[in-house]
Amino acid sequence: MRNEPKVAPPPQPSPASQEREQIPRVRDVARNVAAPLSRKAGEGEGGGLGAFRYALIAFTLIGAALRLCAAQGDLWLDEIWTLNLLERAHSFGDVFIGLHHDNNHVANSAWLYLIGPNAPVPLMRLAAIVFGTLAIPAAAAASRRYCDAAGLIAAFVFATSYFFVHYGSEARGYAGMTLAVLLAYGVVDAILVEGASWRRLLALAAAICFGTFSHLTMIEASGALALTALLRFRSSTLGRAVAIGAVVGLASLPALACFAYGALAPDFQVGAMVPLSPAIFAEGVAGMARATLGFPRSVDDFVLLGAAGLLALGLLAVLPAERRVFPAIAVFGLPLLHVAAGLPSQQYPRFHSTAAIGLALLAAEGCAALWRAGAWRRVAAAVLLLAFAVSDAAQLADFYRDGRGHYADAVTIMAERNEASYAVDFARGETKAVVAYYAHRLGVVATMVSPAEWCATPPAFLLVVDLPDSQAEHAERRSAGPQDCRSAFLLRGYFPASGLSGFAWTLYEREEITRSAR
Incomplete structure (x- = not known):
């Protein structure tokens, strides 16, 4: 027999080397586990990206159809008022600095100027329809940063809420402002969580600038967003909060400059003002809550304020701390600021548009949090969403029947x-x-x-x-x-x-x- 060469057995690794070799393996396992979890967070809890996308498309189409139906009928006073103001415009530039009136919602006025005073009514309202419809995916994107369920519920609420259907189909500036607030809110959250890239800062500036030209109420929404960034900062994100505040302030300046130019003119006009009173304030905020989430019209304004406040507090309590800040400022802080400043004409729900946006986001994310908590909380979330849907449908039915007037x-x-x-x-x-x-x-x-x-x-x-x-x-x-x-x-x-x-x-x-x- 040939003598086979003896092969030495492989060296046995020492315990220390075995531990070192296991570390990469643990990391690999962690990556393999984290990858599907991260995809699940991005694509949906229990559902894929496709299902989320199809549901969002469905809600967006429903919202667009509701707004197209709501855009029928006669122009009402404030829309006519804008057309009357535009008779003073001798050039496109006058839309920005030549109409010395607080009813000049610049972005909407620019659209009406371009299409002319004899355009069909639905065309006059087309800009609002487009902006109001785009607000639906914008709301979904902003709330989806919490979870997919919140994103889809936000799309549902903004698609079907009477408040947003109404102002998303009226030739004024509230639809553009709503879209801008939702876009800016999503960008602010992304900056705070993921970092302040130039692309995000430019997107935030564009949203703030467009929203302020849509309606000057954007100023208070922008302040709420800047305060949100300040209250959510950590030592590692202080620079991001400062950057957000600087961008918000600078991006608001163009529209503010145009308004200041007109306000300093001797012929500047302001619409009728009603002094602030408890009844006036309750009428406006309660009306906003009714139109946003479908609270019954038969309930007294002060009683409804209490009920809506308790509901908002309950929904805030189930949300993570970082998701509470902006809704709390919008729903509670801004109306109280109106009272402290003694602002007039608070009986109009539209003057509380930022609070309506905050309340809708709070309803969406709060119901999503209840659903994620499981057990009886899922029943509570389903009951709330069903109540919102039924009540808003009743208000929409009344509106479609009678419109803005005949x-x-x-x-x-x-x-x-x-x-x-x-x-x-x-x-x-x-x-x-x-x-x-x-x-x-x-x-x-x-x-x-x-x-x-x-x-x-x-x-x-x-x-x-x-x-x-x-x-x-x-x-x-x-x-x-x-x-x-x-x-x-x-x-x-x-x-x-x-x-x-x-x-x-x-x-x-x-x-x-x-x-x-x-």
Whole structure:
């Protein structure tokens, strides 16, 4: 037999070397485990990226359809007001510095200037529809940074909430501002968590600048975002918080400069202001909560404020600390700031738009947190979301039925007279502007009769003006005018309005004119 060479057995590793070799293996295992977990965090808990994307597309399409339906119907006072202001613009630059009025929402005015005053109404509202629809994926992206469930619920809330459907279909600046706040909120969170790249800082600046040109209410939203960054900072992120504050301040300057230029002009005008009172404040904030999450209209404003506040506190309690900051500032801090500053006209829900955005984000992320907690908390989340959906659907149904008003129909009846004279019992200046707009489009003359002129030239028509959804009395016959020359009027038509904008009109014609026509 041949002598086979002896092969030495492989050296046995020492315990220390075995430990060193195991470290890379542990790291490999950790990476292999972390990779699918990170994908799961990015793609969805229990679902893939495709499922999230399809659901988001569905919610976005639903939101777009709801806004397109809401964009039908007559222009109301504030939209007409913008068109009247644009008559003063001799160039595109005047949209930015030449319309010296606080009702000039620059981005919206620029759109109306470009398409012209005779464009179809849905086209006038198209910019709001686009911005309002884009707010849906923007909300999903911002809340998805918490978890996928929050992103999809945010898309659902912003798609179907009556508040955002209404202002996402109206030719004003609130839809653009809402989109800007949501984009900026997502970017601020990304900067705080992942770092302040130039791309993120530029995106934040663009969102802030666009939002401020859309509506100056963006100023308070921008302040809330800067304060959010400050309150969320850690020693390692202080520079990021400072960068966010600097970008927010600088990006707000162009729109503020344009506004300041107009405000310093001697012909600068401000709309009617109502002094602050507890009832006025409760009406505005409670109205915002109703329209955002569908709280019942029948509930007293102060009672609803308490209930909405308790709900918000409960949802804040289930969220991680970093997700509480902006919603808490928006929902609680900003309304209290309005009170401290004594701001007027707080009865309008739209003046609390930032609070509405914060409340919707809080509802989405709070319900997602309840769902993630499991057990009975999932039932609570489902009940809340179902209640929001049903109540918002009821408000949308009322709005689709009655719209922002039916002014053209009323003026068409008035146009039966060659020179339609009319009197108004409420909001005389506002009603005169609306009647003049539709009379001009119909090619007729409509003249408002003041109380002092009544006896000499009694009006042919009487317009009784009510707020939307008011329980107006539609008497078949009524008398009006000064005591020494009162006139009897017969009902010609009721023209309702519902929701956050417009007026309900009841039109009467003087009795002797009606009889002579017969």
